[in-house]
Amino acid sequence: MNFLYSDEQRMLLESADRFGLDNFPATDRLKLLAEGEAGVRRTWSMMAELGWLMLPIAEEQGGLGGGLVEVMALQESLGRHLVPSPFVTSCVLAPALLEGAGAAGAELLAAIGAGEAVVAAGLLEADGGYDLHRVALAARSADGGHVLSGVKCHVEDGADAGWFLISARTAGGVAEREGISLLLVPASAPGLTVHRFRAIDGHRHARLELNDVRDAILIGDRDQALPVIEAAVARASCAYLAEATGSMESLSAITLDYLRTRHQFGKPIGSFQVLQHRMVDMVIACEEARAMMLHGTLNHHLGDRDWQRAVSAARVRVSECGVYVGQQAVQLHGGVGFSDELIVSHHLKRQMMLAQAHGSIDYHRGRFAA
């Protein structure tokens, strides 16, 4: 049992930390967000140059074969500096979905790793909550291929994706675990409408409407995609655990600094006991989050079922802690905490969105309890 990063993992964490410090200073945050897609593209090409986009891709697929812990190291630093990118979606979730897809996936994986393709996954439907098995979007066979019709209500980081991996019903009823297949569709496919949205944290998402979209490429085994999808989403969830933990530790450090330097009533506000105790509760929340990040990530060896339960437990507590730390950071900063100018409110907004990504607190608590 040990909780130490290896030297290589530590180097990765530190280089991502430097990357954040150099390129994403808090003072440039608003400018970066105003750039929209152009800003994301610039970040993306920098990350590609550093080789990070191929980090989670298996070595036999031309990637660096980074596992959950390598992704954790990278993500905690990216979270610390609030680097906005579709990294988790395109480089963690999508490769895990494409794994074992043979030739159909290989080309796309190479393009993802090189920064040439951004891939998102359409997995959620309006009536399905966060359940990955509630799939109504239909794929019918025609001319030896698949024709897709239906709606995916939210596609994380889908606004700038060139490709979508879509869960579709190829057999069985709407809530059955069997009969779900994964299909790959280019954003330019006829019959596909991509509605784009900006979230409050700068991430760019989509809703997909598919009307007889033809020539969808089957990824993996027909009717048997659910276990692959659930495991891939759990990987993405682990990456979010690390991002949230990095972000809240950053918030905690910023707030502690503020308590020491901000003066009111003739002394630093950190000399007031009521604020000291609140600050301690924030630090404890960060400790709990870090512990749960490790619990979720390092229990991978337990096998899919128990691991995913551990990930859900972790998502519950990390999300609660993250939102708490974000809210308290704003509170302790007072008026300037509410302003858009300080990085503090931006971290809170990211924490709020992370607390929803691939499952809300209630969803994960229910999944843990099931």
Next chain:
Amino acid sequence: MKLELDASDRAFQEEVRAFFADSVPENWRTRVRAGLRLNPEELTAYQKRLAARGWGAPTWPAEYGGAGWSPVQQYIFWKEAADADAPAQFHQGLELIGPIIFTYGSQELKDRYLPRIINADDWWCQGYSEPGAGSDLAALRTRAVRDGDHYVLNGQKAWTSYAHVASHVFVLARTSDEAKRQQGISLLLLDMKTPGITVRPVETMDEKHHTNEMFLDDVRVPVGNLVGEEGRGWEYGKVLLDRERMVTASVAIFLTQTIRGIKEAASRRTIGGVRLIDQPGFRSKLAQFEIEVIALQTMILRLMADANAGVDSGPRGSMVKLRWSQLTQQGTALWIGALGPEAAHFAPLGDTGVPADMPYAMQGALYARVTSIYGGSSEIQHNIIAQRALRL
């Protein structure tokens, strides 16, 4: 980075598991799960069994008769004890005074007292708090005046838990008045049979006799029973701060027992033919509790890994104490909730029985209230973290 245990630790785990397989009488379970102490006779018998196995003092170095275990081994021991519904060992001798004796005490004190602590021949209680010295312990007024080969003690101690059971008490008393209140305090070891010691029970809200007030009237203590040097008793408490993380961690590991208590109660009760444990509202609350317990247990694992590597874990001991007391309160309250209307049947009036788990579940819920007060209240823990770790 990994969570799995090494092969040698797994072998140790098997050994401990085998020991606990037949070590826990059925009638201990509910009390243990409710976080209540067993009777002194039961705890003494348990301690003697551990001592016979060489496991009487899990946190002590081998040279003083301890198990000499690594922090990870200690964790495994407590985890297995918790899983088997074994109780936490009584800590006042083992964790509060024993380590001070082996760190600062004379050879004579070590020889006389340490083996008897491990073998539960002596039962120690702590004479620190006073009516005017609670969280502000340095305000204590009990005096020890040198008279030939003795100190003569006068004063009043408060919250002297288990003084009614104890054979010995360790007392902080003022031996001189210095400008700094923490100086001039000495640590003395007393036999409870010494003339002049009077113990009076203090009734507590859980209707269980834990604690007392203790009066010291011209109590004569041999000078040889002074620990370390006169006037430096306050400093000796520091050794406990360093060990505290292991002690609070050990207690917090036992929270999984409360989960089992809640689950059993919620499995027995049905509402509209559906077991409470299968009702979504209750399941969700229980899940939340379990998740927070997992978070605490994983914090403890990190603490153990730090201790194993000889790394300072900063304020994590205080954090664990804080969160543990909150969770033991939350868990026992959930248990009471699971019992439903019959939670009101605390004690029989006349010739009738009380529901399963009673009175212990209720006593556990009430006793849990003091866990955020004793051993440094939650507010004091906040102060400690703010000052020592955050430097505010």
